[in-house]
Amino acid sequence: MAQDKKKISREAIDAHLALGGKIEIKSKAPVKSRSDLNIFYTPGVGAVSAYLAKHRGKTRDFTIKNNTVAIVSDGSAVLGLGNIGAEGAIPVMEGKAMIYKEFAGVNAFPIVLATQDVEEIIKTVKNISPVFGGIQLEDISAPRCFEIESRLVELLDIPVMHDDQHGTAIAVLAALINAISVVGKNLAKVKIVIIGAGAAGSGIARLLVAYGIGNILVCDSKGLISNRRDDLDANKVDLARITNPGNLIGGLEEAVLGADVLIGVSTGGKITGEMIASMATKPVVFAMANPDPEILPNEAIASGAYIAASGRSDFENQINNLLVFPGVFKGALGNKVSKITTSMKIEAAVKLASLVKKPSRHEILPSPFDKRVVGAVASAIRS
């Protein structure tokens, strides 16, 4: 099923060069006559501007704020490529903007930042927020992403979501609900090991805990996160508090012993056949580093995984936030939601999972092309 990655890379380079930008801005009405100018430009637009100056709360009714999201990245954690900077981030953000429009009818514009300073990012996003109905933070490295998101959620009256944390977490929870039903285990009792304590790993751990899963272990590059370690930052201290109930210490190999589910969301991490062999029966392996997963799905299956998934479009069982973010912001905008809560995220995951009527090893999530996906997720994002 997977095509040759080198071939895809060459095709992608050629296609991007041919398009010179994957999105464009279009006028929703023609401007063909003086009377069009009278209405949309001067003098008519003055009446609309004067009205909004006095009724700021009506901005959405008259402007693109109604249906427009900023996709904001500082290029510090792009895909699994790491800190490649603003310019390198643009093609990814444009790709998300394509998906927003094609899948959900939402306008999204990529904003990539020439700064990686937390305070400057917060100020910049706040300063440009008036024209946007929502802010999707994207590919911003941990632990900076946590403070940036929580401060912006507090500062702004529009929904703000860091996709790498919550979009990924919602997709993983949905996949997990179906995968565990396929292997016939009890989700409340399974042992789950998460490799990576960055944005995705942290977001996944928090959402799974909120869903009621008790036995979660998170590993960073130094091993198991536990409150017996003294090298943890504030985010990891919190992870240690809510995961690892046995307060274990050790490396990834020890953590994985007897695990039911292994979730890779690391940068440059590897999952070996030996690790999979050491797991419990019917191992479930989500290797989600992008574009190079910790283990390719076919290799995971060859090593004994019962269900294997990745984030990529060229394998079955794609667990990718593209299943989630278009619906989350379509729902938030349509239902005039100003904060996206944990219970909305859980409901979105449950609704997403429920779209697969008979989950199997080969199908734990709906296809992103399933027309029901966006509506199901959007319906969960309501007050």
Add this chain to the structure above:
Amino acid sequence: MAQDKKKISREAIDAHLALGGKIEIKSKAPVKSRSDLNIFYTPGVGAVSAYLAKHRGKTRDFTIKNNTVAIVSDGSAVLGLGNIGAEGAIPVMEGKAMIYKEFAGVNAFPIVLATQDVEEIIKTVKNISPVFGGIQLEDISAPRCFEIESRLVELLDIPVMHDDQHGTAIAVLAALINAISVVGKNLAKVKIVIIGAGAAGSGIARLLVAYGIGNILVCDSKGLISNRRDDLDANKVDLARITNPGNLIGGLEEAVLGADVLIGVSTGGKITGEMIASMATKPVVFAMANPDPEILPNEAIASGAYIAASGRSDFENQINNLLVFPGVFKGALGNKVSKITTSMKIEAAVKLASLVKKPSRHEILPSPFDKRVVGAVASAIRS
């Protein structure tokens, strides 16, 4: 010719409410299959991102930076409505974005700012600049606009232009070249009075001086700008240096006596019939405050003006930067110009004027719907 302004206002309110945003973001390619995702999203996009991370100078070839301008306003000087804030500015900026696409094929996105602090504006624009190929500053009040523009021109490697200064100035110079030929006077020797020393008035004065017009007087709300006044800010000190060769003092009425051309770019200023009656033969009156000109063109004619113009779309002789900005940035982007110089602006005005083969009292500028306008202006913006 002019329609009832109240009727236009009502129609504009209705049309804006019906559209809910005048522009939209579209995908330039369909996303219908996994192979589309492979190319435009993951994994293919990773190859493009990795390439750009190493070759930042190639960003334009692969992304929307190629053909995308930010229209940035802080809402501090919107039309003639004054400091109405970010939300009120959105419909104007969206209108400009419509015009950019419909007239010039350029993508433009409105960025309205939740700050009016000069340093924060400069930082914010710099921070969001990587995805844009140019920055059009719009409706930012004087004298803040001068520092913001000049600092950004210096900081960024993409073209930055404050439209209210330079777009307006280019349109006025073009209109003036043809108007003075219609009245049969010598442009180098005419006396020109500019009412308003804000962004537009300052930009116009500087461009006319650069073009070689010697006798220009600029009035602010306190009268003639002269170096005999001690209440001038840095911008007006500079205007006093380059205009008012006789170093006159006095009010607007005195300044206008015997003038050949009267140019209104004030906020809330008025031009009276008495003023026009006191001008030289065949008076030329450009009353360009928007949406309410200093005197309506038909009233100016009734008071003896030989040529009357305004900025509005519903009168003949529209002098509006909509004739200019789409071509300026189309040229700057297409010709890879990183700074827009004074000589480019003069050439743009000359080319714009030359499109009217036989100028008359009723036609001193081409229509904005003249398909040659954008190309003529764009061809002047080259290194």
